[in-house]
Amino acid sequence: MWSSSVPASVGWLPLRNSPARRFALPSSISAIIICFSRCSIRSALPVLATSEIAWPIRYLVRKRKEVTTWLGVVSGVDAQGRNVMLEDGATVSFDTLILATGVRHAYFGHDEWEAFAPGLKTLEDATSIRRRVLLALERAERELDPARRAALLTFVIIGGGPTGVELAGAIVELVYQNLVGEFRQIDTRKARVLLIEAGPRILPSFAPDLSAYAHQALERLGVEVQLGSAVTDCNAGGVVVGGLTVAADVILGPPACAHLRRRRGSGRRQTMPAASGSLPT
Numbered sequence: 001m002w003s004s005s006v007p008a009s010v011g012w013l014p015l016r017n018s019p020a021r022r023f024a025l026p027s028s029i030s031a032i033i034i035c036f037s038r039c040s041i042r043s044a045l046p047v048l049a050t051s052e053i054a055w056p057i058r059y060l061v062r063k064r065k066e067v068t069t070w071l072g073v074v075s076g077v078d079a080q081g082r083n084v085m086l087e088d089g090a091t092v093s094f095d096t097l098i099l100a101t102g103v104r105h106a107y108f109g110h111d112e113w114e115a116f117a118p119g120l121k122t123l124e125d126a127t128s129i130r131r132r133v134l135l136a137l138e139r140a141e142r143e144l145d146p147a148r149r150a151a152l153l154t155f156v157i158i159g160g161g162p163t164g165v166e167l168a169g170a171i172v173e174l175v176y177q178n179l180v181g182e183f184r185q186i187d188t189r190k191a192r193v194l195l196i197e198a199g200p201r202i203l204p205s206f207a208p209d210l211s212a213y214a215h216q217a218l219e220r221l222g223v224e225v226q227l228g229s230a231v232t233d234c235n236a237g238g239v240v241v242g243g244l245t246v247a248a249d250v251i252l253g254p255p256a257c258a259h260l261r262r263r264r265g266s267g268r269r270q271t272m273p274a275a276s277g278s279l280p281t
Helices: 036-044 111-115 123-142 146-152 162-178 208-221
Strands: 002-006 023-027 031-033 054-056 067-071 074-078 083-086 091-093 103-105 154-158 192-197 224-227 231-235 238-241 244-247 250-252 257-259
Touching (some): 123 250, 146 154, 154 162, 154 244, 162 192
Parallel strands (some): 023 067, 154 192
Antiparallel strands (some): 031 054, 103 257, 231 238, 238 244
């Protein structure tokens, strides 16, 4: 037996002793994200509303009479007794259990950076990033100190994977096109968008020619791409990369993921690795 808090969609649970195929989908959220990070990026900036990429689970399965949706947090699983325990004390029996715990952000041994460089996995992450970006521009509008204003207009994205590349492009589109002319004291086209990748090229999982094309496209849009230098520190004032400090108010963290693994036990209750007692999906 093992336990942990699994806050989101834990999977399809066929109920035993049922005359027909019935499924339960416990979840502590009432909406499911469609298209994952790609659409979340557009929601992180004033491009797509959250309602465009997330729909209520009950709505999605409304025509599937064999599907039952519960709101709850899974606290443990009794594998021998074939029961899923919920946080409120309820249990759900099963014949086959699929736990879709998902992934969480990986900060490569620097978990303390998460407070300054949030990642993007959920709608809550997306709206938080949107708020950070827009508040930085609003504060820059009222800031009189040139150095502080420059920091507020500097947006650093750590990681040149697909999420980081698209996020950098989306921010550039926002500040260089969509918001031009809306501020009086600042020119959003003077904002600095810096994409930092420790490897020799962005999009390392793609073919080299595609990586080169994306690199050139970002630079044409106005993104500064810095390769071959890892971020060695991240704090409220900015980042340290290549031994130099880059003052920035908005830092967006690594889109890398750490897959969550189930720890097996011999009839013992074990805790799955989690952040703040829960397993984000």
